[in-house]
Amino acid sequence: MPISRPLSPARMFADLVGTTTPAPERPLLKRVVVMGGSVAGLLAARALSGAAAEVVIVERDELGQGAEARHGVPHGQQVHALLAAGRMQLDRWFPGFSDACVAEGAFVAPPADLRPALTGRNRRLRSVHPGIMSASRPFLEAMIRRRVLALPAVTVLTGRATGLELVGETVTGVRVEVDGVERVEQADLVVDATGRSSRLGEWLEKAGWERPELVRLPIALTYATGYFAPSDQPPEPPITLLRDLPGRTNVAVYGPIEGERFIVMLSGYGEDRPATTIDDFRAQIRDDLPEQFTRAAAGEPLGPIRLYHMGDSRRREFASAYRFPARLVAVGDAVASFNPTYGQGISSAALHAVCLESFLATQPDLDAPAHGFFERQRLVVDAAWRMSTIMDELRVGIPLHxxxxxxxxxxxxxxxxxxxxxxxxxxxxxxxxxxxxxxxxxxxxxxxxxxxxxxxxxxxxxxxxxxxxxxxxxxxxxxxxxxxxxxxxxxxx
Known part of the structure; x- marks a missing residue:
């Protein structure tokens, strides 16, 4: 009998990206608690809604129907993009999602109008791909949230997760503080989607478990974003991304977003911090960038320049943890958070949710640690990590192990x-x-x-x-x- 050869990472990744995993015929789980209601938590809830009778999202911010920036997303006013991989999954989970976003004002950049995100060359892409969706983070999150919260299995509990409940080797629930009172939400599966500042490792260590290794790459990235009304001479092409530029401005991007606005972002590393006032922001654009950027920022300013600093890229090595409790997984920035100028965040979160679907489709033993899920997720993390840190290592001169x-x-x-x-x-x-x-x-x-x-x-x-x-x-x-x-x-x- 021939021995089957293990699939390569490229083939396994392709299977995840192109997945058409159907929902189970019957729920595998009675109750799931997702800690965190940002994009990663919402998409995990969507992926689990077909496998669980009830999915409870615990989120400290009020999750309304509007597109206001949430307090729990400190970089929510900065530039966000929805890459092709994320769009494909959102259109699969919510048929017509991209069309609905465009109908409400989002912009999808056709291939001919894109500049390469990786090569830094200011010329048209000749390759064929689905393009990038340009929209604000609050808009994209609201479009996803409305669809997830409309699912019959999904409910929201406004509160703050404060710890885990464990019995033996198994997580059985989440401690949640609601209106100053702590209570326990029982669960057959707990998902940590609490972001970069996740305390899951601390909770596990306190309970006698191994804290997943945290890997950091200092990048000292600062980026600034301005919103502008369209000018009399709109930029051509309508969206441009330039990378690895010399001088103070290392990465720059502009594009149209919902509300008939242009969003413009400048970023730099270390001491090369972008301007913080409208006049200085425009002067930096004139000094450092091609003329189309000046046009994008020529219209009436719609608010102040918004600044955000990110000290490091980081990942938590859940897949290599020697001991880990059963019925517990983590997704999104709680696992890995990358240099945001590569735009991988939302698409990574979507693929983490796909990993949940793929894992549950194997009918796993949920009373054992979810190693099968974390192995799948590591493919996604490794892919994004290599592409985003490969140049950052050279830039900061701190090689990772x-x-x-x-x-x-x-x-x-x-x-x-x-x-x-x-x-x-x-x-x-x-x-x-x-x-x-x-x-x-x-x-x-x-x-x-x-x-x-x-x-x-x-x-x-x-x-x-x-x-x-x-x-x-x-x-x-x-x-x-x-x-x-x-x-x-x-x-x-």
Missing amino acids: HTMQERIARLLTRFVLTAAPLDTTVEATATAAGFMLVHPDALLSPPVITRAAVAHGRDAACRVQATARQGLGWLTERVNELRGRDRVPDEAT
Whole structure:
């Protein structure tokens, strides 16, 4: 009998992204408690709504129907984008979601109008992909929230999760403070979606369990966002993203969003902090960026410049935890939070929810730790982590600890990414990886690496020829100068 070979990370990731996992025929769980009602918690609730008779979202903020920025999302007023991978899942869970967003004012950038998010080159993308949706974070969250809360199985409890209830090796519920009174919400499964500041590790350690390892990469990123009414001369193209720029502004993006507004974001690292006033913000744009950015910010300002600082990218290594209680999982920023200029947050949260669907579809033993879920989730985390930290490591000069295999993968990935502006096939694969449609290992396939090598060789040859032409031109000028000095003027003959 032939031995089946394990699937590669690229193939497993492709299976998750392209999933059509049906809901179970009957609920596997009676009651699920999701701690946190942000995007990750909402999408986890949606994924679990077909597998549980009741899903309770515990959220300290009031979850209304409007699109107001929530206190629990400190970066909610900054630029957000919905990458293709996230859009695909939202359209699967909520048929017509993208169309509804566009009808209410969101903008979907067609491929021809996008600039590469990874190569930093200001030119049109020639690859085919579903495009990016541009909208504000409160708008996107409200569109998702209205649909999730309309599900019969989902309810909301306004309160603050304060700890876990455990019996033996199993989590049995969540302690919740409601109106100053603590009570226990019983659950067959608990989901931590409380974000970057999750206290789950602290709770586990206090109860005698292993705290998942926390990996941090300091990035000292500061970004500033302004909202503007359309100007008399709107920018062309309607959306632009530029990355790895020299000088004070490292990343810049603008785009139309709902409410007939333009949103413009500037970011920098370390001491290169963006401007905080409208006048200085516009001056920085004029000094550092192409003219279309000036047009995007030329209209009437709609409020002050909003600043946000992110000290580090971080991930919690749940998949490698030696001991972990049963009936407990974590999703979203509670697991991994990346450099936001790569726009991976919402799509990562959506794929974490897909991992929940995929895991439950295997009819797992829920009285054992959810290793199958965390292994699936690690594929998603690894993919986003590699693409977002690969340049940040070089920028801050603080290499993370990697296996030899991962170090080689990162070197090859950088080699391929730098070839993306030089070859349309390489560019298409790099774009798909950046938009979380394929695993970054797709960049390491022999055909892609070969094309990248050829593109680099061709580019190097062109640069050598250009240098040679410049040198020959300089030499010709010097020879002509010498000849001119030796020539006897006509008047002297």
